Amino acid sequence: MEKIGLVRTRDGKSFLVPFILITSLFFLWGVAHSILDVLNKHFQDTLEITRTRSALIQAVVYGGYFIMALPAGRIIRRFGYRTGVLTGLVLYGIGALLFIPGGRIQSFEFFLLALFVIGCGLTCLETASNPYVTVLGEPESSERRINLAQSFNGLGWICGPLAGGFFLFAGGGDVTTPYAVLGTVVLCIAILFSRVKLPEIGREAESEQAEASGKSLWRTTSFTVGLLSLFLYVAAQTGINSFFINYATENAGVSAQEASVWLSFGGMGLFMAGRMGGSWLMRFVKGEKVLAVCAAGACVCMAAVILMPGGAGWYFLLLCFLCESIMFPTIFSLSLRHAGTQTKQASSYLIMSIVGGAVAPLLMGLIADRISMAVGFIVPLICFMEIWGFAARYRKLS
Template sequence: MKQSNEKVKLVQTRDGKNFLLPFILITSLFFLWGFAHSILDVLNKHFQDALGITRTRSALIQAVVYGGYFLMALPAGNIIRRYGYRAGVLTGLLLYGIGALLFIPGERIMSFEFFLFSLFIIGCGLTCLETAANPYVTVLGEPESAERRINLAQSFNGLGWICGPLAGGLFLFSENGESGSISTPYAIIGVIVLLVALFFSRIRLPEIGMNQPAETEVQTGGEAAGSLWSHRNFTWGLVALFLYVAAQTGINSFFINYVTEHAGITAREASLWLSFGGMSMFMAGRMGGSWIMRFIRAERLLVFCGAGATVTMILILFGSGMSAIGAFFFCFLCESIMFPTIFALAIRGTGTHTKRASSFLIMSIVGGAVAPLAMGYIADHASMALGFVVPLGCFLYITLYAVTYPRKKQ
């Protein structure tokens, strides 16, 4: 019975309000953008082979998607502040669905630039979804359980990360090594996303009162005194989130390149390794992390994960064969709790600035546009393994952020 009560508290406030239904509905969106991001890691290798482009040029795939985050984050925040969370969700779903369906004419044109345009539209849609969903999940219950709640929701994001490489590998890489259909997986997900948008247009999401200062301070676990930029946990967290997304995107983007070069397997097999091996560890880590945070402070767990990820990058830089590939899988486990935990820690105590803080944090996801380009350039001019020095530096900073994070007030 005690365990059951703890589950209720996860999505329940002190005054008895239960937000289980909106939590379930918003959590379903986490799967959709996880799928959109992870299939990009298969597109990298597909475009290198199908269009004969370099690894540096293929990294533009991530650059345009994450560039959409940078350009759309503040407009998305304005939409949410003016019209509410549901408007942000609907805008994101419509843009996501339209961008995905553009892959149908894109396959006929086979223009890399047209594909980049389609991915940019998807990126703008994902920005709206994340700007709305991430802070919304943190306030659907008691502030003390915000980190657990967002890690649990992000577990379904991890499920999307598993399905993306799986679908991409099956549709884009045939068993004989030829390129497959690029429009089919995007057409399917585009239709699904637009159907989800139709569903959300028919329901109401409760606004959690972020426009009322007093209630906001309770929900976010602190006062909103001073400028947003005076909150050290936010400003340092903004950099940490930028570097985390940079590291994660760079690692995922060139996992297939690294494995095909160092393990002698096909791109199709590597995509399945990424799906069932790497992303399964990623999802398991998020689900386990949500449970572990019942006993260990979020910032303390982030220290262990940051240190573990740092070690794995050193092994990948100087290792080879199965030991290096095993390091990848352990890195996915360490990465799992980083995004939701950094987001929740950075937003803690921002009070009436919460929605604005969320916009800037989502804007920091542009880090995903930087690392793949840097790693691709290093790979083209030196070696693929050396490119992983970029995420190594990112994980070092994240560990420092966690170590120096101020203790939560009791």
């Protein structure tokens, strides 16, 4: 990590400590999201529900993003980043602990309620953490900074399916223990953050970024098109993750437990490596160019998944995790680049766009139930095509 430009400003001010603290949160919501992909298949088997109905798991979590994003933004603008983080951690912890009574009730609707509370907590965390990381240093290194922080989100995506697969598939279907542990850890971290003061640097940094643009937020094309691209990216990522195990068991002859391990170490391992490598690569190549190449690669992978179901499609499905790794942080950062003094407000809208994750699994589940699981991956293919267009035209949009 270089001293100037990543977490240090030109006047010598260092933001290393707040960067480390906030980066730890990226790991926590990576775990929360990735365990859903195992939970999806688990509920299909234990509660005997269809793939379309199991997609409600993602729908309620990502629906929480749509409902909570603007309130979270208001909390952060009025009370600061730390309050936003604390609100998110408390909601996250409570939602996870609700799985303890949920395990006894065994009601799919009750589990959905608990997941909705978790989703609202994750919304607060992401609304605070993503824009905060982009301003912890010089503006020109924001894409590198957020990709590095999001690498630890990738680590969480590795741990989630691994723990979930162990407890849900190898451990006799125990859905209570992983969430009980997770909720306890999250609430302990909330206590830690309540005793730490995070510097509020938004206004100074944002005023510097604002000099380059006097446009209103909704007339800033890079923001509005970026908003759509982020919506579609989260839709694609969530759809792929949700039905990864289904594709593996139905098309590649892999057991559910083995598929959860592949999702953890294979898919999410490539995902984390891609984010770390992307952070390094963006020292030399502009973020929008890296994004364009990755989006094109993802399109090729999805086409292979659809047209070559089986062994070949399975390998391309794994490879897609590498291609999509840098997309969320890069799109997020590029969308905020010209937001100026409206960065916090813009961040709320960008986080709201994560509701895309509620749409794709439902569409893919419907297609899978009526045609085939492989054909369902046409949904992320269309999403990646638009993202490639955003990256390829970014300089003109700016």
